Structure formats: C-alpha cells, structure tokens
Amino acid sequence: MLEKINKPNDIHKIALADFPQLAEEIRQFLIESVSQTGGHLASNLGAVELTLALHNVLELPQDKIVWDVGHQAYTHKILTGRKEGFKKLRKEGGMSGFPKRSESDCDAFDAGHSSNSISAGLGYVRARDLLGQNYRVVSVIGDGALTGGMAYEALNNAAELKTNFIIVLNDNNMSISKNVGGMSSYLSALRTAESYTGMKINVTKNLKKIPRVGTALVDTMRKTKSSIKQLIIPGMLFENMGITYLGPVDGHDMRQMMRLFNEAKRVEGPVIVHVLTEKGRGYEPARKHPDQFHGTGPFDIKTGKALSQKKGPTYTDVFADAMVNLGEEHDRLVGITAAMKEGTGLVRFEKKYPDRLFDVGIAEEHAVSFAAGLALGGMIPVVAIYSSFLQRAVDQMMHDVCMQNLHVIFAIDRAGLVGADGETHQGCFDLSYLTMMPNMTVMAPKNAWELRKMLEFAVCASGPVAIRYPRGGAYLGLEEFESPIQYGRSEVLYRGEDLAVISVGSMTEICEQVCRELKERGRRPTFVNARFVKPLDTALLDELSRDHKLIVTVEENVKNGGFGEHVAAYMEACHPEVRVLPIAIWNRFVEHGEVGSLRAKIGLSAPDILDAIEKYEEQQ
Numbered sequence: 324m325l326e327k328i329n330k331p332n333d334i335h336k337i338a339l340a341d342f343p344q345l346a347e348e349i350r351q352f353l354i355e356s357v358s359q360t361g362g363h364l365a366s367n368l369g370a371v372e373l374t375l376a377l378h379n380v381l382e383l384p385q386d387k388i389v390w391d392v393g394h395q396a397y398t399h400k401i402l403t404g405r406k407e408g409f410k411k412l413r414k415e416g417g418m419s420g421f422p423k424r425s426e427s428d429c430d431a432f433d434a435g436h437s438s439n440s441i442s443a444g445l446g447y448v449r450a451r452d453l454l455g456q457n458y459r460v461v462s463v464i465g466d467g468a469l470t471g472g473m474a475y476e477a478l479n480n481a482a483e484l485k486t487n488f489i490i491v492l493n494d495n496n497m498s499i500s501k502n503v504g505g506m507s508s509y510l511s512a513l514r515t516a517e518s519y520t521g522m523k524i525n526v527t528k529n530l531k532k533i534p535r536v537g538t539a540l541v542d543t544m545r546k547t548k549s550s551i552k553q554l555i556i557p558g559m560l561f562e563n564m565g566i567t568y569l570g571p572v573d574g575h576d577m578r579q580m581m582r583l584f585n586e587a588k589r590v591e592g593p594v595i596v597h598v599l600t601e602k603g604r605g606y607e608p609a610r611k612h613p614d615q616f617h618g619t620g621p622f623d624i625k626t627g628k629a630l631s632q633k634k635g636p637t638y639t640d641v642f643a644d645a646m647v648n649l650g651e652e653h654d655r656l657v658g659i660t661a662a663m664k665e666g667t668g669l670v671r672f673e674k675k676y677p678d679r680l681f682d683v684g685i686a687e688e689h690a691v692s693f694a695a696g697l698a699l700g701g702m703i704p705v706v707a708i709y710s711s712f713l714q715r716a717v718d719q720m721m722h723d724v725c726m727q728n729l730h731v732i733f734a735i736d737r738a739g740l741v742g743a744d745g746e747t748h749q750g751c752f753d754l755s756y757l758t759m760m761p762n763m764t765v766m767a768p769k770n771a772w773e774l775r776k777m778l779e780f781a782v783c784a785s786g787p788v789a790i791r792y793p794r795g796g797a798y799l800g801l802e803e804f805e806s807p808i809q810y811g812r813s814e815v816l817y818r819g820e821d822l823a824v825i826s827v828g829s830m831t832e833i834c835e836q837v838c839r840e841l842k843e844r845g846r847r848p849t850f851v852n853a854r855f856v857k858p859l860d861t862a863l864l865d866e867l868s869r870d871h872k873l874i875v876t877v878e879e880n881v882k883n884g885g886f887g888e889h890v891a892a893y894m895e896a897c898h899p900e901v902r903v904l905p906i907a908i909w910n911r912f913v914e915h916g917e918v919g920s921l922r923a924k925i926g927l928s929a930p931d932i933l934d935a936i937e938k939y940e941e942q943q
C-alpha cells in the first residue's frame with residue numbers, strides 16, 4: 324500500500340477496505356525509520372489513523388492542517404510525498420522533524436512550540452472568510468497542549484465564529500509524562516462517554532427504557548458525583564462556550580473518525596472533534612513507555628533499547644542531583660516544571676520531595692508567575708525550563724518577577740544549540756532577553772562542578788537569578804579551576820597580555836582549545852570564564868584594559884543583545900582604545916543538525932574562532 328503513496332492526495336486512490344493495511348505499513352515504516360535516525364516516535368504511532376482519516380476527508384494543499392507542536396506529523400509527511408525524507412530525518416540538510424512551510428506546501432504552519440495551533444488555525448479561518456475563499460481549516464491539538472494558556476485564549480476567541488473551523492483534540496491521556504490538571508480530569512470524564520460518539524443522545528430517556536433497572540439506574544447516577552448533564556451532553560464545557568463538541572471517537576477506528584470529520588465539516592462555527600488515541604500504539608516498548616519513546620535516539624527494534632550508551636552525566640543530571648542535595652538543606656526549596664519533569668531532571672527531586680515539585684502543564688507563563696507567588700509566600704522556587712520554551716514567559720519574568728525583585732531561580736536547560744529539533748528549539752536567545760531585565764542575575768557554568776556551585780550560590784542569593792546550561796554531556800574538564808563563585812566576578816583561568824578571550828558557559832570548553840592553539844602560535848592570551856553575563860565584571864574589564872588591545876568574547880547566543888554586545892558597549896564607553904570582537908550567532912535561526920557540525924557552520928568551532936581572530940587582527 325505504502326508504495327502507492329507518493330504525492331499529496333494519493334490517499335484518495337486507496338480503497339477504504341485497505342486503510343487498516345496502510346496504517347500497519349506506515350507504523351512499520353515509522354518504527355524502522357525512527358529506530359535508525361531517532362525522532363518523536365510514540366505520538367506519531369498514535370496518530371496514524373487520525374492522520375489517514377483527516378487526509379481522506381480533506382484536499383491538500385487547499386485545505387489547511389495546523390499541527391500543534393508538530394511532533395506527531397510524520398504520517399502527514401508520508402502522505403504528502405516525503406517518505407524518502409525519513410532517511411535523513413532531523414539530520415543536517417535533511418527533513419525537519421516538524422512541519423515546515425519551506426518543505427511542503429501541504430504544511431500550513433511551522434511548528435515546534437505547543438498550544439498555538441488553535442490561534443494559527445483561527446487566523447487562517449478569519450483570513451479565508453474576509454477574502455471570500457473556500458477551504459477547510461483543521462487544527463490538531465493534543466491533550467497535553469491543551470494545558471497551555473494560549474489554547475484557551477484561542478478557544479475563547481474562536482467561540483464567536485459563525486463559519487466552519489475544525490479543532491481535532493488528539494487525546495492520548497498523556498503529555499510527555501502523565502498529563503496533569505483539571506482539563507485533563509475533565510477529558511478523562513468525557514472519555515467514559517465513549518459510547519455516545521458524536522450524538523447528543525438523551526441518555527436519561529434511553530436509560531429509563533431499560534427494563535426493570537432503568538429508572539433506578541438514573542436515580543443512582545443522579546446521586547453520584549458525576550454530573551448527569553455531562554452524560555446527556557458530553558463536552559458541555561465546550562458546548563456552553565458556543566463550540567460544538569463531537570465525540571469522543573476511537574482514534575484507531577478510521578470509519579468512525581471519517582464519519583465524525585464529515586459531520587464536523589457541516590458545522591457552521593467552531594467544532595471540536597474529540598479523538599481518543601493511544602500513544603505508542605503498535606510498538607510494545609513505546610506503548611509501555613510512551614515517555615521514553617516520546618523523543619528517542621536510535622534504538623534496537625527487538626528490545627527497544629537505545630543503541631548509543633550514555634558516556635557521562637549530562638548537565639541535566641548534574642542539576643537533578645544538585646537539586647536533590649539542596650532540597651535536603653533548604654526545606655523551602657521547591658521545583659516547578661512546565662510538563663518537562665523528565666527533560667529537566669526534576670523527576671529525582673519529585674521522588675525525594677513529592678510535595679515540593681509542581682508540574683503545571685505546558686504553561687511556561689503560568690509557571691513563572693506562579694513562582695513569583697511562591698517566592699512572596701516564603702518559598703525558594705526553582706523554575707526549570709528549556710531556553711526556547713522560556714521565551715513564552717518573557718513578560719512574566721519581567722513584570723511579575725524582576726519588577727518586584729523576587730528571589731526566583733531560573734534553571735535554563737537546553738541553552739545554546741540543541742541539535743536535531745532545529746530552529747524552534749535552539750536556545751539561542753536567552754542571554755539577550757535575560758540581560759535586558761533589570762534586577763536579573765545571569766550565570767553560565769563552564770563545567771559540571773560549576774553548575775552545582777552556581778545553583779548553591781543562587782539558592783542563597785536574593786532577587787531573580789538565571790543559570791543557563793546546554794543540552795547533553797556535562798564538561799568535566801578544567802576541574803583544576805575551583806575558585807569560589809563571587810557575585811558579578813568572572814574567573815580568570817590564566818593571565819596573559821595583549822589578547823583576552825572571554826567565554827560564556829558552554830563555549831569555555833571550545834575556547835580552551837582556542838587559547839591552547841594561540842599559545843602554540845606564540846601568543847600569550849588571557850583566558851577568562853565569564854561566569855556572570857549580568858552583571859558584567861567591569862572591574863576585570865577595567866584591569867584588562869591596561870595591557871590588552873583586543874578582547875574576544877565567545878557565546879552560544881545571538882549577537883544582538885548578547886554578552887559580547889554588553890562588553891563592547893562598556894569598553895566603548897570606558898576604554899575606547901581597547902577593541903572588542905564579539906563572536907556569537909549572527910542574527911539568524913539555526914536549522915537542525917548535529918551540534919558540533921552546526922557550530923562549525925555558524926562560526927563557533929575552535930578553528931572558526933581562531934580564523935575570526937586572525938582576520939580581525941589583520942584588518943586592524
């Protein structure tokens with residue numbers, strides 16, 4: 324069957340009776356491909372039939388499907404002529420793991436961050452109506468993504484709509500880990516109404532028809548806590564808002580789904596189709612451990628075991644252990660995660676201190692304001708969020724935390740390049756948005772030891788403190804440098820003259836090679852680990868100005884608003900005779916690929932840095 328799928332809408336050539344066979348072949352294809360390349364497996368396995376059913380009732384590219392997060396769109400990629408792309412899935416120059424408009428005109432919206440699909444879909448709908456066009460718009464959102472505030476803002480706005488807009492709620496009862504919160508409980512309650520698929524049945528009336536027990540059954544149900552109204556009108560919450568609710572429907576039964584999608588197409592207004600799917604379906608290890616197979620590296624299909632063995636601790640591991648240790652000493656220390664307790668390492672903290680870990684759902688904005696309240700209430704909150712996801716909460720950091728100078732600690736994981744997830748997930752902006760915030764202290768560790776020490780420092784500090792560290796293995800080198808962390812002071816690793824290299828966090832490992840090479844070339848560089856990106860160590864900059872002509876700063880962040888620009892501004896104002904060469908990411912989004920190779924591509928490898936210094940000095 325899969326051989327027949329080579330371009331968009333080829334699915335219309337497949338007989339309905341052959342759909343189960345096609346679904347099976349797609350699953351095998353996904354398992355085999357992802358076992359070799361790595362990628363997001365469990366969500367994709369769960370969404371195979373849903374995607375087939377949707378494609379069957381739509382015409383692409385005229386009709387628009389907006390995938391939330393986009394990590395479940397692999398079947399969509401297959402159905403739109405991108406089977407071959409799986410050979411280089413998430414590899415440099417290869418196919419992205421997320422929908423990308425530049426990749427296919429069947430991708431309606433670029434994705435990667437969650438909970439925005441209803442907003443984007445609604446935008447399409449309003450544009451369509453204003454321009455008098457005629458196409459379908461479908462936003463596909465998961466139950467996890469429905470914990471994000473943007474989804475509610477969009478539903479609230481969509482409720483006023485008088486024209487068709489289909490929202491498919493892909494409910495697998497999972498986020499990356501177990502889904503959390505009131506909406507998740509509400510969806511669980513709806514799940515039990517499965518047999519009333521798509522119909523507004525008067526349940527009471529029908530139950531009463533059951534001989535002998537019917538009336539008694541209704542009475543008992545009235546007395547139970549579960550609302551009888553809920554059974555009469557599943558999805559009442561949405562219905563009361565003005566959004567038609569259809570479902571729930573078995574997300575692996577294509578006929579049922581297509582029937583409901585066709586029904587949804589006839590609704591004049593917003594309509595939610597509630598689809599129940601199973602994360603990891605069709606591959607036992609993924610079904611049993613959907614969290615481990617949410618995003619995976621290459622693995623052995625037979626056993627489900629990862630092919631590459633972990634070499635040493637990651638920065639996440641170091642943070643995780645440090646949190647557990649500090650939790651012992653500081654009983655007011657609490658952890659907050661926005662649905663990423665595995666990714667950020669807070670699972671260990673939760674195991675030891677279950678009452679002190681808050682998983683707030685995919686709600687970064689709320690997580691930060693919630694932390695502000697916790698701080699005012701007397702706790703020491705540590706908000707652990709990936710760099711790119713924290714972009715969501717810039718206002719909350721500024722307005723709710725920094726303006727009140729609250730002691731909230733931001734543990735910013737995945738800062739710098741993350742690799743295979745690409746543009747949407749590279750953590751390349753945090754130094755810029757953090758350093759603009761008054762009262763904020765910003766640190767970046769050079770190695771594992773320093774991350775531990777910075778966290779200890781942050782817990783005992785005051786005001787907002789951010790520590791940013793990269794994805795992957797923690798650097799264990801430079802361990803001989805263990806001077807205590809002092810507020811606003813950099814660490815001079817060795818002192819030379821003429822040329823100083825100041826590195827930020829993850830770039831210290833690279834700059835160690837740069838400085839070694841410079842020495843081999845007969846130079847005597849000063850090598851500084853910045854430690855603090857904010858405040859700047861101006862005392863050190865003043866001192867360096869005495870016997871240095873050039874300061875080179877190196878950071879894994881965009882140049883605009885980054886460390887180098889702050890150093891350059893200070894030197895321009897106070898020591899204009901000293902030149903500053905900021906080496907950073909130049910005003911661009913960085914695509915997917917392997918981190919080392921991406922660094923080389925954007926000028927952040929050791930040879931690139933040496934070249935840049937050489938060229939700069941030649942030009943002077």
Ligand SMILES: Cc1ncc(C[n+]2csc(CCOP(=O)(O)OP(=O)(O)O)c2C)c(N)n1
Binds near residue numbers: 467469499662663687
């Ligand atoms: C703003 C943001 N925060 C966090 C994430 C990380 N993330 C990706 S998928 C996911 C879970 C999504 O759950 P759901 O929408 O139910 O989809 P499922 O994985 O169950 O298919 C999370 C937390 C993200 N992509 N964007």
Ligand SMILES: CC(=O)[C@@H](O)[C@H](O)COP(=O)(O)O
Binds near residue numbers: 744
């Ligand atoms: C889709 C998504 O946002 C997450 O699954 C993300 O890919 C996780 O990244 P890590 O692998 O770095 O935890």
Ligand SMILES: [Mg+2]
Binds near residue numbers: 465466467493494497
């Ligand atoms: Mg889910």
